[in-house]
Amino acid sequence: MRNLTIWALPLVLLLLIGALIWGLSRAAIDVVMQKESDPTQPDMHIKYGVLQRFDEQGIKRSELIASEMTHTREQDTLLFSQPKLVQTEAGKPTVTVVGVRGKSIFKGSQVWIYDDVELRRAPFDGQAELILRTRDIWIDQQSQQAHSEASVVADMGPHHAQAVGFIADNKVQTLFLKSQVKMTYVPTARTALTGAAAQ
Template sequence: MLLLLVGALIFGLSQAAIGLVSTKQSDPTKPDMITQRGVLERFDQTGMKRSVLIASEVRHMRFEDTLLFTEPKLVQTDPGKPVMTVMGVRGKSILKASQVWFYDQVELRRAPFEQQAELIVKSRDVYLDQATGQASSDAHVFVDMGPHHAEARGFIADNNAQTLLLKSKVKMTYVPTAHSALTGSARP
């Protein structure tokens, strides 16, 4: 009889604890999940992988389905376009990672493509819209592509159009290729 009474007491207490936990409202601005080394993959409608984001730590918050990343690295692999890699110190994504912000120092690398050399863009506080394939920042930017170098205040990089718009205060060093230097078609 005593064993049944103790069992009933334990069952009653566990049901009360479950009820308290399930009715407690969690704060949507506090993490509800923390992981070490997270991998987030995005696929298109046909099941082809379009991007992978790897981070040393990931925190999820319910507010706007927000993910916070430590040491994020995003690799986009759209068919017919060069691979684009974005590496940062910290990052944040909302709306199922369709919009990603990279805070502090950020490096974007567009792999060599057709006749173009690798493009390296170094800046800070970069916003990336995965739907449009555009990355942008209003911070100071350093750009290297082969022997060419540019500096500016702010940029918009469009991976779909294969363009890089430098917003203001642009300084550039252009090194003519050997062919254009021999034919005299290069202009200062």
């Protein structure tokens, strides 16, 4: 009996230790799986990142540069520090948007740039550069529309406007100011001559 105890005791201890190790490893895997399954937790952090979007023909349509990027799986979200978004399309003016912070969702198709934002549309088709300054801007990269409900100041050459809320459409080259609009419009020489001839 004593020989059986001497032989069985180490085996029982070995089985107990094995069971303990297996239980701890399962618990650790469960904790890791719980962390991985939480889509709101960051799963990637990058110092200085560049996010580029291309169309079906492989032509670059936009580039977003940021000093830091953090990714979460929920809505494929990227958070940015010091973002700069540049949109380009043949036959359309280049649009550049810079801000303090930003966020993109759905693989960068929608971008929100906020905290002291400036949007610049390059001079185009005889029109001066358009500069918008506001608190935040939502940009839909598919429709090429930018909009905000915040106060905005817009300058284009000698023209100046202030409003609350806007929609800018780069495809059709329009700027719609939503409410409380105040505007200074300086007619061009051609407009002034046309008006004088009509009198």
